[in-house]
Amino acid sequence: QVQLVESGGGVVQPGRSLRLSCAASGFTFSSYGMQWVRQAPGKGLEWVAVISYDGSNEYYGDSVKGRFTISRDNSKNTLYLQMNSLRAEDTAVYYCAKRQIQWVDSGAFDPWGQGTLVTVSS
Amino acid sequence: ATQLTQSPSSLSASVGDRVTITCRASQGIGSALAWYQQKPGKAPKLLIYDASSLESGVPSRFSGSGSGTDFTLTISSLQPEDFATYYCQQFNSYPALTFGGGTKVEIK
Numbered sequence: 001q002v003q004l005v006e007s008g009g010g011v012v013q014p015g016r017s018l019r020l021s022c023a024a025s026g027f028t029f030s031s032y033g034m035q036w037v038r039q040a041p042g043k044g045l046e047w048v049a050v051i052s053y054d055g056s057n058e059y060y061g062d063s064v065k066g067r068f069t070i071s072r073d074n075s076k077n078t079l080y081l082q083m084n085s086l087r088a089e090d091t092a093v094y095y096c097a098k099r100q101i102q103w104v105d106s107g108a109f110d111p112w113g114q115g116t117l118v119t120v121s122s
Numbered sequence: 123a124t125q126l127t128q129s130p131s132s133l134s135a136s137v138g139d140r141v142t143i144t145c146r147a148s149q150g151i152g153s154a155l156a157w158y159q160q161k162p163g164k165a166p167k168l169l170i171y172d173a174s175s176l177e178s179g180v181p182s183r184f185s186g187s188g189s190g191t192d193f194t195l196t197i198s199s200l201q202p203e204d205f206a207t208y209y210c211q212q213f214n215s216y217p218a219l220t221f222g223g224g225t226k227v228e229i230k
Binding site for chain 1: 123143154156158160164165166167168171172177207209211213214218219220222223224
């Protein structure tokens, strides 16, 4: 079955970098767009970034633009989120999610991974 | 960027109640809206896509309606397992695929 497993979270000091990974299995990864979404403790969902199925298009939320980079390696069935210049307000659980429909840059996302916690603190 | 405003932010209801949650977009988004359910400590789960289409495996007591700027998620008869937080997300207006602020459904 479709499975998304995030990894790479942990405690990091402000200003440092971290790279998250999302390992995909159970579907043709290269056919689906992917997104990253985060949720600060006790808060709602915040959209972070999206990438098209072939990596040709990527978009970012205003709060992470210029600091975070979404990418994918279709040969490894893996999605990444490179996070630079981290701030305390980036502390959150980060989820990856797969587009519902292949070959398109629109539509809902399902399923989602279980999330990985990033804590930015000195 | 298109903003999504959900209301109410929380509600208390009893098992068997009919529950309605609203999501209003700051500009027209056609039918490019999804609804997700999230339980504490768990990842969100897709319930409704394209504003009114029920995701496979989701109970028929869930339904979605609306287009343009005004959307509704309805639970026809609230069940114990439905107590959760519900979010809308739009995917019409790039570059931001925004979420609503969420609606927490609690037991009365």
